[in-house]
Amino acid sequence: MSKTPSAKTANPAAAPVLPPNDPHLAPVNLKLKTEERIELFRTMMRIRRFEERALRAYQAKKIGGFLHLYIGQESVAVGCCSLMGKHDHVITAYRDHGHAIAVGMGMNELMAELYGKATGCSKGKGGSMHYFAPDRNFWGGHGIVGGQVPLGTGLAYALKYRGLKGAAMAFMGDGAVNQGAVHEAYNLAALWDLPVIFVIENNGYSMGTSQERSSAGELPKRAAGYDMAWGQCDGSNVYEVRALMDKFLTRAREESKPAVVEIDTYRYRGHSVADPDNTYRAKAEIEEYRRTKDPIQVVQNMLIADGVLTPEGVEQIDQAARAESDAAAEFAEASPFPTVEDIQKDVYWEADHPAQRASKGRLFFD
Amino acid sequence: MPQITYREAIRHALAEELERDPNVVVMGEEVAQFNGAYKVTEGLLAKFGPKRIVDTPISEAGFIGLGVGASMLGIRPVMELMFWSFYSVAFDQILNNAANVRYMSGGLINCPIVIRGPANGGTNVGATHSHTPENVLANHPGVKVVVPSTPYDAKGLLKSAIRDNDPVMFLENTILYGDKGEVPAEEYLVPLGLADVKRKGTDLSIVTYGRSVIHSLVAAEVLHKEHGISAEVVDLRTIRPLDIDTVLQSVAKTHRVLIVEEQKPFASVGSQLSYMIQREAFDELDAPIHRVTTVDAPAIYSPPIEIEQLPNPNRVLKAALDLLA
Numbered sequence: 099m100s101k102t103p104s105a106k107t108a109n110p111a112a113a114p115v116l117p118p119n120d121p122h123l124a125p126v127n128l129k130l131k132t133e134e135r136i137e138l139f140r141t142m143m144r145i146r147r148f149e150e151r152a153l154r155a156y157q158a159k160k161i162g163g164f165l166h167l168y169i170g171q172e173s174v175a176v177g178c179c180s181l182m183g184k185h186d187h188v189i190t191a192y193r194d195h196g197h198a199i200a201v202g203m204g205m206n207e208l209m210a211e212l213y214g215k216a217t218g219c220s221k222g223k224g225g226s227m228h229y230f231a232p233d234r235n236f237w238g239g240h241g242i243v244g245g246q247v248p249l250g251t252g253l254a255y256a257l258k259y260r261g262l263k264g265a266a267m268a269f270m271g272d273g274a275v276n277q278g279a280v281h282e283a284y285n286l287a288a289l290w291d292l293p294v295i296f297v298i299e300n301n302g303y304s305m306g307t308s309q310e311r312s313s314a315g316e317l318p319k320r321a322a323g324y325d326m327a328w329g330q331c332d333g334s335n336v337y338e339v340r341a342l343m344d345k346f347l348t349r350a351r352e353e354s355k356p357a358v359v360e361i362d363t364y365r366y367r368g369h370s371v372a373d374p375d376n377t378y379r380a381k382a383e384i385e386e387y388r389r390t391k392d393p394i395q396v397v398q399n400m401l402i403a404d405g406v407l408t409p410e411g412v413e414q415i416d417q418a419a420r421a422e423s424d425a426a427a428e429f430a431e432a433s434p435f436p437t438v439e440d441i442q443k444d445v446y447w448e449a450d451h452p453a454q455r456a457s458k459g460r461l462f463f464d
Numbered sequence: 465m466p467q468i469t470y471r472e473a474i475r476h477a478l479a480e481e482l483e484r485d486p487n488v489v490v491m492g493e494e495v496a497q498f499n500g501a502y503k504v505t506e507g508l509l510a511k512f513g514p515k516r517i518v519d520t521p522i523s524e525a526g527f528i529g530l531g532v533g534a535s536m537l538g539i540r541p542v543m544e545l546m547f548w549s550f551y552s553v554a555f556d557q558i559l560n561n562a563a564n565v566r567y568m569s570g571g572l573i574n575c576p577i578v579i580r581g582p583a584n585g586g587t588n589v590g591a592t593h594s595h596t597p598e599n600v601l602a603n604h605p606g607v608k609v610v611v612p613s614t615p616y617d618a619k620g621l622l623k624s625a626i627r628d629n630d631p632v633m634f635l636e637n638t639i640l641y642g643d644k645g646e647v648p649a650e651e652y653l654v655p656l657g658l659a660d661v662k663r664k665g666t667d668l669s670i671v672t673y674g675r676s677v678i679h680s681l682v683a684a685e686v687l688h689k690e691h692g693i694s695a696e697v698v699d700l701r702t703i704r705p706l707d708i709d710t711v712l713q714s715v716a717k718t719h720r721v722l723i724v725e726e727q728k729p730f731a732s733v734g735s736q737l738s739y740m741i742q743r744e745a746f747d748e749l750d751a752p753i754h755r756v757t758t759v760d761a762p763a764i765y766s767p768p769i770e771i772e773q774l775p776n777p778n779r780v781l782k783a784a785l786d787l788l789a
């Protein structure tokens with residue numbers, strides 16, 4: 099296997115967990131079957147092509163509001179979600195398309211949601227920032243920075259309470275770590291030994307603000323203040339993500355222990371499609387990352403070097419992902435919008451289940 | 465008079481007050497180097513430097529609370545919330561601290577802070593980003609609430625807000641930022657608590673504020689042209705203090721009231737207005753008060769449906785015709 103060496107600064111104060119020198123030798127990666135390795139690659143490719151197609155739809159004014167693209171970060175969601183067992187759960191912020199596809203949501207329902215159609219995963223009610231699939235242990239898709247982190251902690255609490263051997267992964271950005279709710283969640287998780295992994299997807303920027311301009315100290319080290327384990331890895335290599343996350347997930351499931359993990363990554367596009375992205379970083383910085391660390395390219399090179407895939411095989415996967423994205427856009431286009439009557443559905447459980455209503459009085463006002 | 469945008473009007477108000485008072489500080493997410501998420505603060509960093517124009521981390525509870533504390537010790541912070549929707553993260557600081565500290569100290573302390581930013585639906589940003597909390601804020605004695613609808617009002621009211629010795633919540637609108645209007649080159653103030661009759665009329669009073677004023681003016685024009693109905697449009701401009709006198713004068717003239725607000729109906733600004741109108745002008749009313757609000761549900765994302773969830777000229781027109789039928 100080809101290697102991406104990981105240069106990490108060890109932290110003597112609170113002994114971080116680092117990925118093994120060669121993440122490919124981690125048991126969780128050694129045990130991967132060929133088809134599973136290809137599947138990791140395919141999922142990353144599908145995320146990228148889905149989002150590129152969504153971007154075109156946005157530019158054609160088929161999509162409203164915000165569109166926060168995950169392009170450049172695919173290995174993080176795919177690496178983490180590929181480790182999910184039956185009782186593992188995921189929650190993230192508004193940059194959620196990658197996680198949604200990684201947990202197995204279909205492109206049709208995702209694209210239709212962006213188009214605001216009734217066939218969308220949230221019936222056109224949530225939009226890009228608010229994808230959900232509880233049947234796939236995916237709890238959103240949250241628009242308020244940091245707001246999902248206590249929820250992820252609550253998922254872990256529910257797992258522990260119900261005696262289920264699972265873990266919750268609560269994803270957040272490098273800017274979100276400065277929300278008070280995040281720190282309160284850290285303390286609760288550590289104090290109550292909850293099986294939650296706080297995953298910081300550090301793409302270097304929160305909107306137009308670089309990490310240095312928004313955060314004091316190193317982000318994952320804050321865990322040490324709560325006596326929590328922490329780790330850090332390079333996110334461009336999906337195997338490295340898996341190697342590190344596997345340790346913490348196993349520990350969470352077996353010992354019900356929380357951790358903070360920082361995964362270094364990068365976004366190629368503006369914060370959202372509306373961000374012209376020309377004031378706070380140099381184009382060369384983006385190009386450099388794309389050239390040397392693109393997570394899809396990194397895996398692709400490894401798979402070809404290892405003889406798992408041929409360039410033609412890569413091309414086929416790429417074409418299939420493009421075709422699937424185009425078909426999703428056609429599906430979305432052809433789907434109906436919700437109706438004005440739909441506005442007041444899905445607000446109260448009781449209103450949606452009138453036969454089982456127990457409360458009295460008026461629920462809605464005009 | 466020069467024509468400038470609502471965005472520029474706010475920027476000019478900030479710049480003039482920064483110039484006038486060295487204790488004015490502008491603070492918020494992306495306000496300095498990025499020139500503002502909605503470019504309201506564009507150029508201010510270059511002009512006033514990083515001591516006066518300050519970028520914050522994404523820590524609304526922390527930086528809004530910091531602003532409240534600083535205002536107790538002589539600073540006049542003008543805090544930007546990228547969206548008013550994020551006020552909920554800082555709710556405790558606004559409502560327990562800014563609103564109460566004067567009272568709890570028996571009048572020893574005051575908080576001359578302004579918190580400003582957009583609060584509106586209509587851009588398909590969904591339920592988490594579309595809150596219009598003017599009613600929630602105004603429910604708390606101790607805070608003042610301003611919702612300007614035009615560039616002229618935005619500038620004059622913001623300057624008054626910055627000079628005000630109480631905490632002022634200033635709610636703008638991303639859809640209005642690009643709207644142009646006449647704004648005098650020379651300095652002026654618009655006092656808080658003074659409504660403005662944006663269109664005179666005799667058959668019906670449309671009482672409204674914020675972007676709903678714009679919708680109401682469109683509807684009033686159609687009422688006039690196509691139905692021969694003369695609607696008066698009263699723009700509250702400030703929710704608290706509330707200029708009820710101007711509203712009552714209009715009611716005494718038209719005897720019919722339609723309230724239009726981009727706001728959920730339960731315990732809204734319109735609820736308070738309706739109470740006061742019936743209490744103080746019951747005999748003037750020839751019909752029950754009607755209102756157009758946001759359809760009572762969290763903000764839907766779907767772009768064409770969101771238009772119908774919010775007040776719009778058609779909904780205002782229909783409600784006005786119903787009221788006069």
Ligand SMILES: Cc1ncc(C[n+]2csc(CCOP(=O)(O)OP(=O)(O)O)c2C)c(N)n1
Nearest residue numbers: 193241242243271272273274303304305550
């Ligand atoms: C409470 C709150 N404040 C501000 C925002 C506006 N906002 C949305 S994303 C964002 C930047 C977040 O950066 P980061 O956490 O690094 O995540 P990334 O976008 O890089 O994935 C900001 C300021 C918000 N949605 N919620």
Ligand SMILES: [Mg+2]
Nearest residue numbers: 271272303304
């Ligand atoms: Mg970031």
